[in-house]
Amino acid sequence: xxxxxxxxxxxxxxxxxxxxxxxxxxxxxxxxxxxxxxxxxxxxxxxxxxxxxxxxxxxxxxxxxxxxxxxxxxxxxxxxxxxxxxxxxxxxxxxxxxxxxxxxxxxxxxxxxxxxxxxxxxxxxxxxxxxxxxxxxxxxxxxxxxxxxxxxxxxxxxxxxxxx
Numbered sequence: 001x002x003x004x005x006x007x008x009x010x011x012x013x014x015x016x017x018x019x020x021x022x023x024x025x026x027x028x029x030x031x032x033x034x035x036x037x038x039x040x041x042x043x044x045x046x047x048x049x050x051x052x053x054x055x056x057x058x059x060x061x062x063x064x065x066x067x068x069x070x071x072x073x074x075x076x077x078x079x080x081x082x083x084x085x086x087x088x089x090x091x092x093x094x095x096x097x098x099x100x101x102x103x104x105x106x107x108x109x110x111x112x113x114x115x116x117x118x119x120x121x122x123x124x125x126x127x128x129x130x131x132x133x134x135x136x137x138x139x140x141x142x143x144x145x146x147x148x149x150x151x152x153x154x155x156x157x158x159x160x161x162x163x164x
Contacts, residue, residue, distance in 0.1 A: 023060075023063045023064060023066075023067050023092070024067070024088060024091065024092075026054070026060055026063075026064070026095070027064060027067070027091045027092050027094075027095035028091060028095075030051065030054065030094075030095040030098055030099065031091055031094050031095050031098065033047050033051060034051075034098040051099075051102055052102065052106060054099060055099040055100075055102045055103040055106070056103070060099075061096070061099060064092050064095055064096045064099070065096060067088075067089075067092040068089065068092045068093050068096055
């Protein structure tokens, strides 16, 4: 019995402070943050970090997409639709679009950073020195090949001269 109490206490400690929110709360927060950003209100670093993490969270994206599908493929009579139903569907769709935009921006920034880093490495002095060293090695190898070919030709000509 005591063991069960300890396990329950551990679970309580683990879940303490975690707030469980539904998908509509998440959609409302996303849309609220993005609308305030569009109207020039600066976003806090914590809010921006939350948005970046949310756009990577596949569970949230799946739930938002499922909610959008539920509102778009409505199977009851269209006369039964109320304004709250339309608002909820619009909110979910808007949140999904904002998350896609953020994800695309983050991906574009990452690609740009990789290209810039690659360009810096390719144009660095170290790369120039490596290219010079490789060119020198290639020149030495071609010189040795030419010497070997020349020695073979001279040897073949000498053998022909002896045979004559």
